[in-house]
Amino acid sequence: MKLLIFLPFLTFASAACNADNCLRALRATPTRASSFCATYTKSTSTATTIPTFGSFCSNAPSRVSSACSCVVTSTPPPICRPSPVINAATRNGNFEDYPPPGQGVMNIQPPWYYDETGSANAFGDYKIEPSSSGFGGASGTVAAFHLTGQAPNVLPGAVLRLQQPIAYCNGTTYAFSLYARQLPPFNQDCRLSFFTDFEGTIATFETPAFSNTFQKYGPVTRKPFRDNGEINGKGEYTDILSIIVQCTGITGQPVVDTLFEVDAVRVEPVV
Known part of the structure:
Protein backbone atom coordinates (compact mmCIF):
# COMPACT_ATOMS: atom_id res chain seq x y z
CA MET A 1 0.00 0.00 0.00
CA LYS A 2 1.22 3.49 -0.78
CA LEU A 3 0.49 6.63 1.19
CA LEU A 4 0.94 10.19 0.02
CA ILE A 5 3.24 12.08 2.34
CA PHE A 6 1.95 15.46 3.42
CA LEU A 7 4.01 15.79 6.59
CA PRO A 8 7.50 17.29 6.70
CA PHE A 9 10.33 15.18 7.99
CA LEU A 10 9.97 14.63 11.72
CA THR A 11 12.95 14.99 14.01
CA PHE A 12 14.17 11.61 15.22
CA ALA A 13 12.83 11.05 18.71
CA SER A 14 15.36 8.51 19.87
CA ALA A 15 18.91 7.48 19.05
CA ALA A 16 18.02 3.86 19.98
CA CYS A 17 17.28 1.53 17.05
CA ASN A 18 14.85 -1.09 18.36
CA ALA A 19 14.27 -3.73 15.71
CA ASP A 20 10.47 -3.69 15.32
CA ASN A 21 8.71 -4.89 12.17
CA CYS A 22 9.08 -1.46 10.56
CA LEU A 23 12.87 -1.37 10.91
CA ARG A 24 13.15 -5.06 9.94
CA ALA A 25 11.26 -4.33 6.71
CA LEU A 26 13.67 -1.55 5.77
CA ARG A 27 16.70 -3.64 6.61
CA ALA A 28 15.39 -6.50 4.47
CA THR A 29 15.85 -4.31 1.36
CA PRO A 30 18.86 -2.18 2.38
CA THR A 31 19.68 -0.72 -1.04
CA ARG A 32 16.11 0.32 -1.76
CA ALA A 33 15.54 1.52 1.81
CA SER A 34 18.74 3.61 1.87
CA SER A 35 17.86 5.26 -1.43
CA PHE A 36 14.37 6.12 -0.18
CA CYS A 37 15.44 7.24 3.29
CA ALA A 38 18.21 9.47 1.98
CA THR A 39 15.52 11.51 0.22
CA TYR A 40 12.81 11.14 2.85
CA THR A 41 14.94 12.37 5.72
CA LYS A 42 15.92 15.65 4.08
CA SER A 43 14.59 18.75 5.82
CA THR A 44 12.43 19.30 2.73
CA SER A 45 11.39 15.83 1.60
CA THR A 46 11.02 15.24 -2.12
CA ALA A 47 9.61 11.73 -1.62
CA THR A 48 5.91 11.50 -2.50
CA THR A 49 5.02 7.98 -1.44
CA ILE A 50 6.07 5.38 1.10
CA PRO A 51 7.11 2.13 -0.64
CA THR A 52 5.38 -1.15 0.10
CA PHE A 53 7.44 -1.75 3.22
CA GLY A 54 5.47 1.15 4.70
CA SER A 55 2.73 -1.29 5.56
CA PHE A 56 5.04 -2.74 8.20
CA CYS A 57 5.28 0.78 9.64
CA SER A 58 1.47 1.19 9.82
CA ASN A 59 2.01 3.71 7.00
CA ALA A 60 2.84 6.25 9.72
CA PRO A 61 5.36 8.91 8.66
CA SER A 62 6.67 9.15 12.24
CA ARG A 63 7.51 5.42 12.30
CA VAL A 64 9.07 5.60 8.82
CA SER A 65 11.19 8.55 9.93
CA SER A 66 12.30 6.74 13.05
CA ALA A 67 13.24 3.60 11.10
CA CYS A 68 15.01 5.63 8.43
CA SER A 69 17.12 7.27 11.12
CA CYS A 70 18.55 3.82 11.80
CA VAL A 71 19.15 3.06 8.13
CA VAL A 72 20.70 6.27 6.83
CA THR A 73 24.23 6.88 8.09
CA SER A 74 25.12 10.54 8.09
CA THR A 75 28.37 11.54 6.39
CA PRO A 76 30.75 13.19 8.85
CA PRO A 77 31.87 16.68 7.90
CA PRO A 78 35.30 16.94 6.26
CA ILE A 79 38.14 17.58 8.69
CA CYS A 80 41.10 19.86 8.09
CA ARG A 81 44.16 17.65 8.36
CA PRO A 82 47.26 19.80 8.88
CA SER A 83 50.27 18.80 6.83
CA PRO A 84 53.42 20.56 5.65
CA VAL A 85 52.03 23.24 3.40
CA ILE A 86 55.13 24.63 1.75
CA ASN A 87 57.92 22.94 -0.21
CA ALA A 88 59.73 19.68 0.36
CA ALA A 89 62.07 19.18 3.30
CA THR A 90 65.04 18.32 1.10
CA ARG A 91 67.67 21.02 1.17
CA ASN A 92 68.78 22.78 -1.98
CA GLY A 93 66.32 21.14 -4.31
CA ASN A 94 64.71 23.32 -6.93
Missing part, protein backbone atom coordinates in the same frame (compact mmCIF):
# COMPACT_ATOMS: atom_id res chain seq x y z
CA PHE A 95 62.93 26.10 -5.10
CA GLU A 96 59.33 24.92 -4.76
CA ASP A 97 60.12 22.39 -7.50
CA TYR A 98 59.86 25.07 -10.15
CA PRO A 99 61.98 25.09 -13.31
CA PRO A 100 65.27 26.97 -13.24
CA PRO A 101 65.75 30.19 -15.23
CA GLY A 102 65.34 29.66 -18.96
CA GLN A 103 62.93 26.76 -18.51
CA GLY A 104 59.87 28.62 -17.33
CA VAL A 105 58.34 32.04 -16.80
CA MET A 106 60.12 33.70 -13.91
CA ASN A 107 58.61 35.90 -11.19
CA ILE A 108 55.04 34.74 -11.80
CA GLN A 109 55.30 31.06 -11.00
CA PRO A 110 52.42 30.07 -8.73
CA PRO A 111 52.02 29.65 -5.90
CA TRP A 112 55.02 31.85 -5.05
CA TYR A 113 55.22 35.23 -6.76
CA TYR A 114 57.21 38.41 -6.19
CA ASP A 115 55.28 41.53 -5.24
CA GLU A 116 57.18 44.20 -7.12
CA THR A 117 54.56 46.94 -6.94
CA GLY A 118 56.18 50.00 -5.44
CA SER A 119 59.56 48.25 -5.44
CA ALA A 120 61.42 50.12 -8.14
CA ASN A 121 64.59 49.69 -6.07
CA ALA A 122 64.29 45.88 -5.86
CA PHE A 123 63.46 42.90 -8.04
CA GLY A 124 63.32 39.14 -7.66
CA ASP A 125 64.11 36.13 -9.78
CA TYR A 126 65.24 32.52 -9.47
CA LYS A 127 68.82 31.40 -9.94
CA ILE A 128 70.75 28.15 -9.90
CA GLU A 129 73.25 27.66 -7.09
CA PRO A 130 75.78 24.81 -7.17
CA SER A 131 76.44 22.61 -4.16
CA SER A 132 79.66 24.56 -3.59
CA SER A 133 77.56 27.51 -2.41
CA GLY A 134 77.79 26.10 1.09
CA PHE A 135 74.23 24.88 1.31
CA GLY A 136 75.00 21.20 0.88
CA GLY A 137 73.49 18.63 -1.39
CA ALA A 138 73.00 18.92 -5.13
CA SER A 139 72.75 22.18 -7.02
CA GLY A 140 69.29 23.69 -7.29
CA THR A 141 67.19 26.80 -7.83
CA VAL A 142 66.88 29.43 -5.12
CA ALA A 143 64.72 32.53 -4.81
CA ALA A 144 66.89 35.63 -5.19
CA PHE A 145 66.19 39.08 -3.75
CA HIS A 146 68.10 41.87 -5.54
CA LEU A 147 68.01 45.06 -3.46
CA THR A 148 69.44 48.27 -4.86
CA GLY A 149 71.94 50.11 -2.67
CA GLN A 150 70.35 52.86 -0.57
CA ALA A 151 71.94 55.95 0.87
CA PRO A 152 72.40 55.83 4.67
CA ASN A 153 69.29 56.43 6.77
CA VAL A 154 66.97 56.25 3.78
CA LEU A 155 63.68 54.66 4.81
CA PRO A 156 62.01 52.42 3.91
CA GLY A 157 65.02 51.60 1.73
CA ALA A 158 64.90 48.68 -0.68
CA VAL A 159 62.17 46.16 0.10
CA LEU A 160 60.89 43.08 -1.72
CA ARG A 161 58.18 40.54 -0.92
CA LEU A 162 57.91 36.93 -2.12
CA GLN A 163 54.46 35.56 -1.34
CA GLN A 164 51.93 32.80 -1.84
CA PRO A 165 48.47 31.82 -0.53
CA ILE A 166 48.52 29.49 2.45
CA ALA A 167 45.78 27.43 4.16
CA TYR A 168 45.85 26.91 7.92
CA CYS A 169 43.87 24.48 10.03
CA ASN A 170 42.15 26.67 12.60
CA GLY A 171 43.61 26.23 16.09
CA THR A 172 46.75 24.38 14.91
CA THR A 173 50.22 25.58 15.92
CA TYR A 174 52.74 25.82 13.07
CA ALA A 175 56.54 26.11 12.91
CA PHE A 176 57.97 28.57 10.37
CA SER A 177 61.53 28.15 9.07
CA LEU A 178 63.69 28.70 6.01
CA TYR A 179 67.29 28.72 4.77
CA ALA A 180 68.82 31.99 3.61
CA ARG A 181 72.10 33.79 3.02
CA GLN A 182 73.30 37.33 2.23
CA LEU A 183 76.12 37.72 -0.25
CA PRO A 184 78.94 40.22 0.45
CA PRO A 185 79.76 43.05 0.55
CA PHE A 186 77.73 43.63 3.69
CA ASN A 187 77.19 47.36 3.23
CA GLN A 188 73.51 47.50 4.15
CA ASP A 189 71.49 46.81 7.27
CA CYS A 190 68.95 44.18 6.34
CA ARG A 191 66.12 42.24 7.90
CA LEU A 192 64.28 39.15 6.71
CA SER A 193 60.75 38.49 7.95
CA PHE A 194 57.96 35.96 7.85
CA PHE A 195 54.77 37.98 7.39
CA THR A 196 51.10 37.18 6.78
CA ASP A 197 48.34 39.60 5.83
CA PHE A 198 46.13 38.70 8.80
CA GLU A 199 48.80 37.91 11.40
CA GLY A 200 51.34 40.59 10.62
CA THR A 201 54.99 39.79 11.36
CA ILE A 202 55.59 36.19 12.48
CA ALA A 203 59.37 36.47 12.93
CA THR A 204 62.20 38.85 11.97
CA PHE A 205 65.93 38.12 11.56
CA GLU A 206 68.44 40.99 11.51
CA THR A 207 71.81 41.65 9.79
CA PRO A 208 74.06 40.12 12.52
CA ALA A 209 72.45 36.71 11.88
CA PHE A 210 73.32 36.60 8.16
CA SER A 211 76.38 35.15 6.47
CA ASN A 212 77.47 34.24 2.96
CA THR A 213 76.59 30.58 3.53
CA PHE A 214 73.07 29.24 3.92
CA GLN A 215 71.85 29.16 7.51
CA LYS A 216 68.60 27.89 8.92
CA TYR A 217 66.35 30.56 10.45
CA GLY A 218 63.68 29.26 12.78
CA PRO A 219 61.67 27.34 13.51
CA VAL A 220 59.44 29.95 15.08
CA THR A 221 56.15 28.58 16.37
CA ARG A 222 52.86 30.40 16.03
CA LYS A 223 49.18 29.48 16.24
CA PRO A 224 47.62 31.55 13.47
CA PHE A 225 44.13 32.89 13.98
CA ARG A 226 41.68 34.81 11.87
CA ASP A 227 39.02 36.78 13.70
CA ASN A 228 37.85 38.86 10.76
CA GLY A 229 37.25 36.27 8.07
CA GLU A 230 35.45 33.07 7.28
CA ILE A 231 36.59 29.55 8.13
CA ASN A 232 35.41 26.96 5.62
CA GLY A 233 33.59 23.70 6.31
CA LYS A 234 36.89 21.86 6.81
CA GLY A 235 37.93 24.20 9.61
CA GLU A 236 40.61 26.01 7.61
CA TYR A 237 41.14 29.52 6.33
CA THR A 238 43.48 31.09 3.83
CA ASP A 239 46.00 33.88 4.26
CA ILE A 240 48.93 35.25 2.26
CA LEU A 241 52.36 34.16 3.51
CA SER A 242 55.23 36.48 2.59
CA ILE A 243 59.01 36.39 2.87
CA ILE A 244 60.05 40.05 3.09
CA VAL A 245 63.61 41.37 2.78
CA GLN A 246 64.31 45.06 3.54
CA CYS A 247 67.68 46.83 3.48
CA THR A 248 68.90 50.36 4.26
CA GLY A 249 72.32 51.94 3.95
CA ILE A 250 74.89 52.00 6.75
CA THR A 251 76.39 55.36 7.72
CA GLY A 252 79.98 55.63 6.51
CA GLN A 253 79.67 52.68 4.14
CA PRO A 254 79.58 52.90 0.32
CA VAL A 255 76.20 52.54 -1.33
CA VAL A 256 76.09 49.03 -2.84
CA ASP A 257 73.53 46.55 -4.03
CA THR A 258 72.66 43.54 -1.86
CA LEU A 259 71.68 40.01 -2.86
CA PHE A 260 69.71 37.63 -0.62
CA GLU A 261 68.96 34.04 -1.49
CA VAL A 262 66.20 31.98 0.12
CA ASP A 263 65.44 28.27 -0.07
CA ALA A 264 63.58 25.46 1.74
CA VAL A 265 60.74 27.51 3.20
CA ARG A 266 58.80 25.35 5.65
CA VAL A 267 55.51 25.80 7.49
CA GLU A 268 54.81 22.63 9.44
CA PRO A 269 52.17 21.67 12.03
CA VAL A 270 53.58 21.16 15.51
CA VAL A 271 52.53 17.74 16.78
Whole structure:
Protein backbone atom coordinates (compact mmCIF):
# COMPACT_ATOMS: atom_id res chain seq x y z
CA MET A 1 0.00 0.00 0.00
CA LYS A 2 1.22 3.49 -0.78
CA LEU A 3 0.49 6.63 1.19
CA LEU A 4 0.94 10.19 0.02
CA ILE A 5 3.24 12.08 2.34
CA PHE A 6 1.95 15.46 3.42
CA LEU A 7 4.01 15.79 6.59
CA PRO A 8 7.50 17.29 6.70
CA PHE A 9 10.33 15.18 7.99
CA LEU A 10 9.97 14.63 11.72
CA THR A 11 12.95 14.99 14.01
CA PHE A 12 14.17 11.61 15.22
CA ALA A 13 12.83 11.05 18.71
CA SER A 14 15.36 8.51 19.87
CA ALA A 15 18.91 7.48 19.05
CA ALA A 16 18.02 3.86 19.98
CA CYS A 17 17.28 1.53 17.05
CA ASN A 18 14.85 -1.09 18.36
CA ALA A 19 14.27 -3.73 15.71
CA ASP A 20 10.47 -3.69 15.32
CA ASN A 21 8.71 -4.89 12.17
CA CYS A 22 9.08 -1.46 10.56
CA LEU A 23 12.87 -1.37 10.91
CA ARG A 24 13.15 -5.06 9.94
CA ALA A 25 11.26 -4.33 6.71
CA LEU A 26 13.67 -1.55 5.77
CA ARG A 27 16.70 -3.64 6.61
CA ALA A 28 15.39 -6.50 4.47
CA THR A 29 15.85 -4.31 1.36
CA PRO A 30 18.86 -2.18 2.38
CA THR A 31 19.68 -0.72 -1.04
CA ARG A 32 16.11 0.32 -1.76
CA ALA A 33 15.54 1.52 1.81
CA SER A 34 18.74 3.61 1.87
CA SER A 35 17.86 5.26 -1.43
CA PHE A 36 14.37 6.12 -0.18
CA CYS A 37 15.44 7.24 3.29
CA ALA A 38 18.21 9.47 1.98
CA THR A 39 15.52 11.51 0.22
CA TYR A 40 12.81 11.14 2.85
CA THR A 41 14.94 12.37 5.72
CA LYS A 42 15.92 15.65 4.08
CA SER A 43 14.59 18.75 5.82
CA THR A 44 12.43 19.30 2.73
CA SER A 45 11.39 15.83 1.60
CA THR A 46 11.02 15.24 -2.12
CA ALA A 47 9.61 11.73 -1.62
CA THR A 48 5.91 11.50 -2.50
CA THR A 49 5.02 7.98 -1.44
CA ILE A 50 6.07 5.38 1.10
CA PRO A 51 7.11 2.13 -0.64
CA THR A 52 5.38 -1.15 0.10
CA PHE A 53 7.44 -1.75 3.22
CA GLY A 54 5.47 1.15 4.70
CA SER A 55 2.73 -1.29 5.56
CA PHE A 56 5.04 -2.74 8.20
CA CYS A 57 5.28 0.78 9.64
CA SER A 58 1.47 1.19 9.82
CA ASN A 59 2.01 3.71 7.00
CA ALA A 60 2.84 6.25 9.72
CA PRO A 61 5.36 8.91 8.66
CA SER A 62 6.67 9.15 12.24
CA ARG A 63 7.51 5.42 12.30
CA VAL A 64 9.07 5.60 8.82
CA SER A 65 11.19 8.55 9.93
CA SER A 66 12.30 6.74 13.05
CA ALA A 67 13.24 3.60 11.10
CA CYS A 68 15.01 5.63 8.43
CA SER A 69 17.12 7.27 11.12
CA CYS A 70 18.55 3.82 11.80
CA VAL A 71 19.15 3.06 8.13
CA VAL A 72 20.70 6.27 6.83
CA THR A 73 24.23 6.88 8.09
CA SER A 74 25.12 10.54 8.09
CA THR A 75 28.37 11.54 6.39
CA PRO A 76 30.75 13.19 8.85
CA PRO A 77 31.87 16.68 7.90
CA PRO A 78 35.30 16.94 6.26
CA ILE A 79 38.14 17.58 8.69
CA CYS A 80 41.10 19.86 8.09
CA ARG A 81 44.16 17.65 8.36
CA PRO A 82 47.26 19.80 8.88
CA SER A 83 50.27 18.80 6.83
CA PRO A 84 53.42 20.56 5.65
CA VAL A 85 52.03 23.24 3.40
CA ILE A 86 55.13 24.63 1.75
CA ASN A 87 57.92 22.94 -0.21
CA ALA A 88 59.73 19.68 0.36
CA ALA A 89 62.07 19.18 3.30
CA THR A 90 65.04 18.32 1.10
CA ARG A 91 67.67 21.02 1.17
CA ASN A 92 68.78 22.78 -1.98
CA GLY A 93 66.32 21.14 -4.31
CA ASN A 94 64.71 23.32 -6.93
CA PHE A 95 62.93 26.10 -5.10
CA GLU A 96 59.33 24.92 -4.76
CA ASP A 97 60.12 22.39 -7.50
CA TYR A 98 59.86 25.07 -10.15
CA PRO A 99 61.98 25.09 -13.31
CA PRO A 100 65.27 26.97 -13.24
CA PRO A 101 65.75 30.19 -15.23
CA GLY A 102 65.34 29.66 -18.96
CA GLN A 103 62.93 26.76 -18.51
CA GLY A 104 59.87 28.62 -17.33
CA VAL A 105 58.34 32.04 -16.80
CA MET A 106 60.12 33.70 -13.91
CA ASN A 107 58.61 35.90 -11.19
CA ILE A 108 55.04 34.74 -11.80
CA GLN A 109 55.30 31.06 -11.00
CA PRO A 110 52.42 30.07 -8.73
CA PRO A 111 52.02 29.65 -5.90
CA TRP A 112 55.02 31.85 -5.05
CA TYR A 113 55.22 35.23 -6.76
CA TYR A 114 57.21 38.41 -6.19
CA ASP A 115 55.28 41.53 -5.24
CA GLU A 116 57.18 44.20 -7.12
CA THR A 117 54.56 46.94 -6.94
CA GLY A 118 56.18 50.00 -5.44
CA SER A 119 59.56 48.25 -5.44
CA ALA A 120 61.42 50.12 -8.14
CA ASN A 121 64.59 49.69 -6.07
CA ALA A 122 64.29 45.88 -5.86
CA PHE A 123 63.46 42.90 -8.04
CA GLY A 124 63.32 39.14 -7.66
CA ASP A 125 64.11 36.13 -9.78
CA TYR A 126 65.24 32.52 -9.47
CA LYS A 127 68.82 31.40 -9.94
CA ILE A 128 70.75 28.15 -9.90
CA GLU A 129 73.25 27.66 -7.09
CA PRO A 130 75.78 24.81 -7.17
CA SER A 131 76.44 22.61 -4.16
CA SER A 132 79.66 24.56 -3.59
CA SER A 133 77.56 27.51 -2.41
CA GLY A 134 77.79 26.10 1.09
CA PHE A 135 74.23 24.88 1.31
CA GLY A 136 75.00 21.20 0.88
CA GLY A 137 73.49 18.63 -1.39
CA ALA A 138 73.00 18.92 -5.13
CA SER A 139 72.75 22.18 -7.02
CA GLY A 140 69.29 23.69 -7.29
CA THR A 141 67.19 26.80 -7.83
CA VAL A 142 66.88 29.43 -5.12
CA ALA A 143 64.72 32.53 -4.81
CA ALA A 144 66.89 35.63 -5.19
CA PHE A 145 66.19 39.08 -3.75
CA HIS A 146 68.10 41.87 -5.54
CA LEU A 147 68.01 45.06 -3.46
CA THR A 148 69.44 48.27 -4.86
CA GLY A 149 71.94 50.11 -2.67
CA GLN A 150 70.35 52.86 -0.57
CA ALA A 151 71.94 55.95 0.87
CA PRO A 152 72.40 55.83 4.67
CA ASN A 153 69.29 56.43 6.77
CA VAL A 154 66.97 56.25 3.78
CA LEU A 155 63.68 54.66 4.81
CA PRO A 156 62.01 52.42 3.91
CA GLY A 157 65.02 51.60 1.73
CA ALA A 158 64.90 48.68 -0.68
CA VAL A 159 62.17 46.16 0.10
CA LEU A 160 60.89 43.08 -1.72
CA ARG A 161 58.18 40.54 -0.92
CA LEU A 162 57.91 36.93 -2.12
CA GLN A 163 54.46 35.56 -1.34
CA GLN A 164 51.93 32.80 -1.84
CA PRO A 165 48.47 31.82 -0.53
CA ILE A 166 48.52 29.49 2.45
CA ALA A 167 45.78 27.43 4.16
CA TYR A 168 45.85 26.91 7.92
CA CYS A 169 43.87 24.48 10.03
CA ASN A 170 42.15 26.67 12.60
CA GLY A 171 43.61 26.23 16.09
CA THR A 172 46.75 24.38 14.91
CA THR A 173 50.22 25.58 15.92
CA TYR A 174 52.74 25.82 13.07
CA ALA A 175 56.54 26.11 12.91
CA PHE A 176 57.97 28.57 10.37
CA SER A 177 61.53 28.15 9.07
CA LEU A 178 63.69 28.70 6.01
CA TYR A 179 67.29 28.72 4.77
CA ALA A 180 68.82 31.99 3.61
CA ARG A 181 72.10 33.79 3.02
CA GLN A 182 73.30 37.33 2.23
CA LEU A 183 76.12 37.72 -0.25
CA PRO A 184 78.94 40.22 0.45
CA PRO A 185 79.76 43.05 0.55
CA PHE A 186 77.73 43.63 3.69
CA ASN A 187 77.19 47.36 3.23
CA GLN A 188 73.51 47.50 4.15
CA ASP A 189 71.49 46.81 7.27
CA CYS A 190 68.95 44.18 6.34
CA ARG A 191 66.12 42.24 7.90
CA LEU A 192 64.28 39.15 6.71
CA SER A 193 60.75 38.49 7.95
CA PHE A 194 57.96 35.96 7.85
CA PHE A 195 54.77 37.98 7.39
CA THR A 196 51.10 37.18 6.78
CA ASP A 197 48.34 39.60 5.83
CA PHE A 198 46.13 38.70 8.80
CA GLU A 199 48.80 37.91 11.40
CA GLY A 200 51.34 40.59 10.62
CA THR A 201 54.99 39.79 11.36
CA ILE A 202 55.59 36.19 12.48
CA ALA A 203 59.37 36.47 12.93
CA THR A 204 62.20 38.85 11.97
CA PHE A 205 65.93 38.12 11.56
CA GLU A 206 68.44 40.99 11.51
CA THR A 207 71.81 41.65 9.79
CA PRO A 208 74.06 40.12 12.52
CA ALA A 209 72.45 36.71 11.88
CA PHE A 210 73.32 36.60 8.16
CA SER A 211 76.38 35.15 6.47
CA ASN A 212 77.47 34.24 2.96
CA THR A 213 76.59 30.58 3.53
CA PHE A 214 73.07 29.24 3.92
CA GLN A 215 71.85 29.16 7.51
CA LYS A 216 68.60 27.89 8.92
CA TYR A 217 66.35 30.56 10.45
CA GLY A 218 63.68 29.26 12.78
CA PRO A 219 61.67 27.34 13.51
CA VAL A 220 59.44 29.95 15.08
CA THR A 221 56.15 28.58 16.37
CA ARG A 222 52.86 30.40 16.03
CA LYS A 223 49.18 29.48 16.24
CA PRO A 224 47.62 31.55 13.47
CA PHE A 225 44.13 32.89 13.98
CA ARG A 226 41.68 34.81 11.87
CA ASP A 227 39.02 36.78 13.70
CA ASN A 228 37.85 38.86 10.76
CA GLY A 229 37.25 36.27 8.07
CA GLU A 230 35.45 33.07 7.28
CA ILE A 231 36.59 29.55 8.13
CA ASN A 232 35.41 26.96 5.62
CA GLY A 233 33.59 23.70 6.31
CA LYS A 234 36.89 21.86 6.81
CA GLY A 235 37.93 24.20 9.61
CA GLU A 236 40.61 26.01 7.61
CA TYR A 237 41.14 29.52 6.33
CA THR A 238 43.48 31.09 3.83
CA ASP A 239 46.00 33.88 4.26
CA ILE A 240 48.93 35.25 2.26
CA LEU A 241 52.36 34.16 3.51
CA SER A 242 55.23 36.48 2.59
CA ILE A 243 59.01 36.39 2.87
CA ILE A 244 60.05 40.05 3.09
CA VAL A 245 63.61 41.37 2.78
CA GLN A 246 64.31 45.06 3.54
CA CYS A 247 67.68 46.83 3.48
CA THR A 248 68.90 50.36 4.26
CA GLY A 249 72.32 51.94 3.95
CA ILE A 250 74.89 52.00 6.75
CA THR A 251 76.39 55.36 7.72
CA GLY A 252 79.98 55.63 6.51
CA GLN A 253 79.67 52.68 4.14
CA PRO A 254 79.58 52.90 0.32
CA VAL A 255 76.20 52.54 -1.33
CA VAL A 256 76.09 49.03 -2.84
CA ASP A 257 73.53 46.55 -4.03
CA THR A 258 72.66 43.54 -1.86
CA LEU A 259 71.68 40.01 -2.86
CA PHE A 260 69.71 37.63 -0.62
CA GLU A 261 68.96 34.04 -1.49
CA VAL A 262 66.20 31.98 0.12
CA ASP A 263 65.44 28.27 -0.07
CA ALA A 264 63.58 25.46 1.74
CA VAL A 265 60.74 27.51 3.20
CA ARG A 266 58.80 25.35 5.65
CA VAL A 267 55.51 25.80 7.49
CA GLU A 268 54.81 22.63 9.44
CA PRO A 269 52.17 21.67 12.03
CA VAL A 270 53.58 21.16 15.51
CA VAL A 271 52.53 17.74 16.78
